[in-house]
Amino acid sequence: MDQIVVxxxxxxxxxxxxxxxxxxxxxxxxxxxxxxxxxxxxxxxxDDNHEKTEAESEEKKKKKKVEMERQLSQKAAAAEKDVxxxxxxxxxxxxxxxxxxxxxxxxxxxxxxxxxxxWLAMQVAYVGTxxxxxxxxxxxxxxxxxxxxxxxxxxxxxxxxxxxxxxxxFSHNLLYLVGWIALAFGSAASSVTLHRxxxxxxxxxxxxxxDTTPLGRIINRFSxxxxxxxxxxxxxxxxxxICLLQVFxxxxxxxxQIPLLAVVVVIVAILYYMIQVSGT
Numbered sequence: 001m002d003q004i005v006v007x008x009x010x011x012x013x014x015x016x017x018x019x020x021x022x023x024x025x026x027x028x029x030x031x032x033x034x035x036x037x038x039x040x041x042x043x044x045x046x047d048d049n050h051e052k053t054e055a056e057s058e059e060k061k062k063k064k065k066v067e068m069e070r071q072l073s074q075k076a077a078a079a080e081k082d083v084x085x086x087x088x089x090x091x092x093x094x095x096x097x098x099x100x101x102x103x104x105x106x107x108x109x110x111x112x113x114x115x116x117x118x119w120l121a122m123q124v125a126y127v128g129t130x131x132x133x134x135x136x137x138x139x140x141x142x143x144x145x146x147x148x149x150x151x152x153x154x155x156x157x158x159x160x161x162x163x164x165x166x167x168x169x170f171s172h173n174l175l176y177l178v179g180w181i182a183l184a185f186g187s188a189a190s191s192v193t194l195h196r197x198x199x200x201x202x203x204x205x206x207x208x209x210x211d212t213t214p215l216g217r218i219i220n221r222f223s224x225x226x227x228x229x230x231x232x233x234x235x236x237x238x239x240x241x242i243c244l245l246q247v248f249x250x251x252x253x254x255x256x257q258i259p260l261l262a263v264v265v266v267i268v269a270i271l272y273y274m275i276q277v278s279g280t
Contacts, residue, residue: 004029103233106193111186115179115241122175123245127253129168136161180238187234195226
């Protein structure tokens with residue numbers, strides 16, 4: 001005969017067969033069995049209302065589902081009205097003068113001075129080369145002279161012209177190299193300075209800035225934008241400075257030869273400025 005062991009609150013309260021335990025008055029096993037029998041009777045008696053209860057339950061589920069969908073749509077609409085991440089906007093129009101000044105400050109005064117002086121002297125050497133060639137080409141050549149003194153004088157003059165021309169050409173190339181080195185070191189110093197300024201401001205930005213700005217947008221400031229400063233702006237600045245010096249040197253040479261042309265240059269400069277201002 002199988003024995004039934006009854007545990008109450010972690011301790012053995014009764015041990016015996018089914019008949020023995022049911023015959024025990026006030027026993028835990030007998031009370032449990034009587035309660036279970038009552039629940040079974042209630043469930044059997046409620047079979048007639050089972051289909052009705054199930055239908056009501058399905059109706060409640062449908063209503064709950066509709067209510068949840070309505071709440072989700074309301075939350076989605078509210079989220080669209082109050083977007084957390086702001087859309088990135090690109091600046092349009094001319095670059096402000098403060099941006100140029102900030103970049104020139106980051107180039108360091110030393111490198112900027114070396115760059116300006118070396119390329120200014122380079123342009124002077126370039127103009128001097130042209131002028132020296134003009135003087136050299138205007139020298140008179142006496143092809144009928146057969147004396148030794150005339151021949152030696154012509155040779156000495158040729159050597160002098162050639163030496164000066166060589167010095168001017170070498171100075172032009174050397175000064176260009178010095179200016180380019182100054183620009184390279186100045187650009188590197190500018191990149192370091194701007195990176196530190198950017199990092200300083202990013203690290204001290206409020207949490208609202210990081211909530212409304214995607215991480216990729218912040219990384220682009222440190223990668224793509226700084227790469228543009230390192231690679232593109234340096235060459236653009238080089239071309240701009242050399243072109244500006246060449247234009248000014250040509251204007252000065254022309255005005256020296258034809259002084260009245262200075263009036264025309266002033267008028268053209270004023271018209272050009274007015275066109276630029278009206279265009280912006």
